[in-house]
Amino acid sequence: MSIFGLAVTILAGIMFGIGAIGAVWRIIVGPSILDRALAADVLLAISMCAIGAEMAVNHHTDTLIVLLVLAMFAVLGSIAIARFMAKEDDS
Template identity: 45%
Template sequence: MTTFLAVVLTVLLTATALLALARLYRGPSLLDRVIAADMLLATMVGAVGAEAAINRHATTLPVLVVLSLLGFVGTVSLARFAVRDQP
């Protein structure tokens, strides 16, 4: 059961990452590209969290915290930049 769950999670997270990379490459505006980068970061957090849950260890918790804070700070700074940039 654990192997099947790992394969399903790997396929879903890979599909999500590929779709985010496609939007990052093709995005018509800067905001589309930033949202795609944020989605790619969220996918990475999900992948690291799934790996920690499947292997039942908590040593990757600092990595999850750093990735989550990086995503939060990036999103907030982009929102402040977008609000300041509008006429």
């Protein structure tokens, strides 16, 4: 890997880390359940992007199943929160 590739990889890792810390902070501090749900979705998206970037850098697809499972949990979690909030609004 060239020095440019290493620099880009380190920069991407730092950016993913900062985004993940911000999402975890919003999950902890978020004033409403929707803020926390959105932050959890963002954290899952950051995790999926980081895994995808790692696969691209190392030229493998060994963790593709992990990526797919995370995507499934993100979709199912969003649907569950939407249904929960819809039932809460009806009351």
